[in-house]
Amino acid sequence: MTSPAHARIRGIEHIGITVPDHDAAVSFFRKAFGAELLLSQTRTNGGPISAEEVGAKNGLRAGTRMMKVSILRLKNGPNVEIFEIDLPQGTPVDNVANYGISHFSVTVEDIDAMSEAFAGAGGTLLEGPYDLGAPEDGPGNRGRFGRTPWGLLIEFEQFPAPISYAAEATSTRWLPETVRETEDSE
Numbered sequence: 001m002t003s004p005a006h007a008r009i010r011g012i013e014h015i016g017i018t019v020p021d022h023d024a025a026v027s028f029f030r031k032a033f034g035a036e037l038l039l040s041q042t043r044t045n046g047g048p049i050s051a052e053e054v055g056a057k058n059g060l061r062a063g064t065r066m067m068k069v070s071i072l073r074l075k076n077g078p079n080v081e082i083f084e085i086d087l088p089q090g091t092p093v094d095n096v097a098n099y100g101i102s103h104f105s106v107t108v109e110d111i112d113a114m115s116e117a118f119a120g121a122g123g124t125l126l127e128g129p130y131d132l133g134a135p136e137d138g139p140g141n142r143g144r145f146g147r148t149p150w151g152l153l154i155e156f157e158q159f160p161a162p163i164s165y166a167a168e169a170t171s172t173r174w175l176p177e178t179v180r181e182t183e184d185s186e
Helices: 022-033 041-045 051-058 111-120
Strands: 014-019 036-040 065-073 079-085 103-107 142-147 153-158
Touching: 014 022, 022 036, 022 065, 022 079, 022 111, 036 041, 041 065, 111 142, 111 153
Parallel strands: 014 079, 103 153
Antiparallel strands: 036 065, 065 079, 142 153
């Protein structure tokens, strides 16, 4: 068996999110986060894509279809893959008390501006921004959660000050580097 060290994991490449309306979700991520649409599997390969075609590869439930699938670039962190499924199951509103991935976090330069953009794109903000507690505390280190229009929980974190580490830590937490905006990206 290959050990994790031999697998040479580089990091998270993308996060897959199933949404009720693909186009509305893409629009939300563009407005709230400045996401860029990179590619669409269903546009490139034809769609919808049935479970009979891909279910053995990705676990798509029998009798369902991927209506639209696209990948968005979110600055210098993981990409986001947006799925619209014709017969989804489950609830669109998760929280940190549920099993599975309850949310993801984006590191931001200005949490107030991010909150404004998120709400302006149609998201609902939870209480905050608030000062982060130990070990993430430090001058200006703040956080806030918001819900997308379809109920996904997203956290924003701002880290102008270093965070603390446990004495036994052998590495530091990965944080995205500051993105330098260029005239071409505006």
